[in-house]
Amino acid sequence: MKSKKLLVSLATLLLTTGAALPVFSNINSVKADATVQQHEAPLVQNSKIGQGFYSPSQKLALPNPMLRTDPSIFFNSIKQGAVDTWKKHNFLPSVTAAQAAIESGWGTSGLTTAANNLFGIKGRYNGQYIVFPTQEWVNGHYVTINAEFRKYPNWATSVEDHGNFFTDNERYHNLLGVKDYKQVAKLVQQDGYATDPNYAATIIRVIEQYGLQNWDQEAFINTSVPKPAQSESTARVTVNSTFGYRSSGAQMSGTNNVFKKGTNWKVNGFKMINGQEMLLVGGDEYIPRKDTTIDNSILEINYYSNLTVNTYKKDGTLAPNKLKTGTKWKNSGFTTIKGQVMYQVGRDVYLPKLYTQFGASGPKPAQSESTARITVNSTFGYRSSGAQMSGTNNVFKKGTNWKVCGLKMINGQEMILVGGDEYIPRKDTTIDNRVVEVNYIPGQSVPTYKLDGTMAIDKLKNGTKWKNGGFRMINNEQMYQVSTNEYLPKKFTQFGHVDF
Incomplete structure (x- = not known):
């Protein structure tokens, strides 16, 4: 499901602005269906409420839970789908549930009752659809036609499909993984999901009135990604005993009586010895990493849900392989490429350590400018x-x-x-860049440059925000002016992406 891309010229716009295909849908075809009951009011787009199609009488307001559906029944029906949205898409369950209540009229809309479609999404779901009359803008005026809307087996599936929308549309990637429901509600509105100025406030009121923030806490348990980096400061021996080695590769006689199961050792460094990674635990004493609690023989991609990370060749160029969050890969050893530790996961395919369970997860996905x-x-x-x-x-x-x-x-x-x-x-517009945020590795800083291309004195820390005075091309790349004769490369902001 890709965002609908409107026009590239004013002439085209005048012909098509207001056309009723929602951003949700990648289905462009509509057709007549004689089975549609003619007395049904046509569904219309209403950008104040959201991205879908709604009853003409529906307004953005706190849902009336006593209308036809008990609130506990409604929420129990969608809870699992909402909680799974965090696991699959890194989108907060509380906000999902509140949006479902608001946009379906608490489960009473025509699309919801007929097709379990809580969000007014057009198209088909696994080939299933229902036909409803809609009003669409054609040749300068509204006409009523019959259109296909997605039909779901249950409400939970509709909720899960709603989660796809946020991962499929890059302009919402700034809110994926955010755990504060108030911030997410504001970002949903800020990113253009709905135009009503009270949209975020309405979501927050529904969440707090029904305690939906508790769903978020349930979802966070063992599902939050990126996960905190696994500590490598101390290693506990997990085998009955293991030998120590010198940096030369020589085995240290009798050390298996020292490096016994359950003993803990401070890690002072890492080195490849005899074809395997070793932990420095003394002056020149190493033990096999695979024999400890910080075993990295199997690596897991630790990034954002449903997103992928780059891999590299040994010469530092990008490899064609992109690895998805949560997938696991056999580690054949590490090397340093472009100043960063990378693990070999294939023939001339290297994975940056910062994208594994032992790394800091790296920059956030770049905000789309398409x-x-x-x-x-x-x-x-x-x-x-x-x-x-x-x-x-x-x-x-x-x-x-x-x-x-x-x-x-x-x-x-x-x-x-x-x-x-x-x-x-x-x-x-929604891609306003008057304030730019440094998007890099947590806890680290990035360089800035002067107009002549030489490095400036200041380094800017990840997560800090700076007023943008306009862009210039410096050293053949776009940079934003953040101070007098001080420029920040775009690749280090929310509109760029570097792996390290």
């Missing part, structure tokens, strides 16, 4: 010359989506190319 949604009531378009395009504020309205074709500094601010020579201010 599509921009207008976040202000309206904004003007501009030519590359800097001239404002008269009347375009009636086209570039709040909630409309635009395919990003390029970026350019115009009139002292960054603009987004959305047509042949049509630009809109980046600051007026």
Whole structure:
């Protein structure tokens, strides 16, 4: 399910703005169905409520739990699917449940009762669908047609499919893994899921009224990723006894009477000896890592749910293999590549340690810049010359989506190319970058540069935020100005991604 990408020119927009295909759906076909009851009110898109199709009378408000469904029955029916959303997608169960209640009218909407479709999603699910009348914008006016909507076997499945939406759309990746339901609710609204200014507040009120935050705590148990890095400071021997070795590879006679099962040893370093990784536990005394509690013979990818990490060749170039979170790989030893420890997991395929159970998980996924949604009531378009395009504020309205074709500094601010020579201010969209955040390895810092390409004095720590004064091309890469003659490479921000 990919986000619907709207138009690249004003002319195209005037023909299609308001078309009823939701961002959820990758199904473009609709067809008539004589079995639809003609007295049913057509479903319509309502960006205030969310991404799907809803009854024309439905409004964003706290659901009325006494309307037809007892709240405990409703929540019990979706709880497992919501909790699984955290395990599969790293999206909070409490927010999922609140959205389900809000968008389905507490389970009373026509789509919910007929097709277990809680979120008004068009298309088919495993080939299953139901036909409902919808109002869509065609040739300058609304017409009623019959369209396919996903039909689910139960509410839990609808909830789980809703989780797919957040991992399939990169603009929501900034909220995956966030554990604070208030922050997630605000990010959902900020990222453009719904346009009603009270959307986040409504989600939070539902969560707190029904104690849905307790679901989050249940989901966190043994499912949170990335997991904290496993400590390598102390090793406990797990076999009956093991021998010690010198760095030369010579076995130390009698040391099996010292390195016995259950004894603990402070780890002072690591080295490959006799084809296996050893732990330095004395001046020149090493023990096999595989014989301890910090055995790394099997490596697990420790990153974000449903996402993958890069691997490398020994020469430092990218390998074609991408490894998914949670998968496990046999370790054939380590080496240092590009200044970082990497484990060999295939023939000339090396996995950075920071993406394993012994690493710090690395940078967050880059925020997508492929599509921009207008976040202000309206904004003007501009030519590359800097001239404002008269009347375009009636086209570039709040909630409309635009395919990003390029970026350019115009009139002292960054603009987004959305047509042949049509630009809109980046600051007026969901990919606003007036504040940039350093996205790197937890606890580490990144370099900054001067305009002449030499390194600046300051290093900026991961997670810190900086005001962006515009971008320049320095050393053949895009950098943001964060101070006088001090530039931060884009690859180290929320809009870039480096593995280390």
